Amino acid sequence: MFARRTDQERQWSKIIIFVTDIYGIAIPNSKLLADHIAKANYPVIVPDLFAGDPVPVSVSEGSPVFNMTEWRLRHPIDAIDAIVASTIAYVQSELGGKRIGAVGYCLGGKHVPRFMASKGIDVGFIAHPSNLTTDEILAIGGPISLATAQFDGSLTQSLRRAAVDTLESMNATFQASLYSGANHGFGVRANVSVPQEKYAKAAAYAQAVQWFDAWL
């Protein structure tokens, strides 16, 4: 998927890759968010990380029939990395991208940092990353902005605090925002009936755009 604001060719050298959560490009939320980022004047590329096989959104509503273990085996970390790498190559060679930013949500929040060690992504924004390891944080080689939720079974309170400590100890150029009342996934799939979640989603969007405006 590709979206950009018309007649803004001057921005083409700066391109943003949108690295989705496990629901991939199938859910409207991600497409709408990509369009919204494009409205901030950045072309946005959204790769299909799962070759047409995302986790069905019904799983988030507690569907017991889906085998997540099996799905993860079908989409190992290396396979997702390969798609991110080919997207970076496409942006560089076909679109002429000179500076590449990336947003990553949940699962995507693990893969963006993995490419910030001189592997093509210059500036990153990640929201409620899943399974982000200390080694992956230590390898980050550019400005990174982090949007985190108070209630997150993946990036728990202790992991979140450790992540910030690690970034600080690295002297990284970073921002870490913690949104109270927000749950894992809020950056894409906020429950907008809950004022804290609605605010957190809007603020995380603004956080991302401001970050790219400053550092990309």
Ligand SMILES: *[C@@H]1O[C@H](CO)[C@@H](O)[C@H](O)[C@H]1NC(C)=O
């Ligand atoms: C889920 O998939 C894994 C890996 O194929 C398998 O070992 C496990 O038995 C499955 N679980 C269920 C409940 O079917």
Ligand SMILES: *[C@@H]1O[C@H](CO)[C@@H](O)[C@H](O)[C@H]1NC(C)=O
């Ligand atoms: C979490 O990340 C580690 C290191 O990248 C990897 O070995 C492990 O398989 C991942 N687990 C999940 C559930 O993705």
Ligand SMILES: *[C@@H]1O[C@H](CO)[C@@H](O)[C@H](O)[C@H]1NC(C)=O
């Ligand atoms: C971080 O910056 C401080 C103060 O300039 C310096 O003492 C320290 O060695 C730096 N740490 C790293 C890992 O670069």
Ligand SMILES: *[C@@H]1O[C@H](CO)[C@@H](O)[C@H](O)[C@H]1NC(C)=O
């Ligand atoms: C969203 O929040 C409202 C208010 O708390 C709640 O009634 C509703 O069930 C929530 N929707 C989802 C999909 O969780």
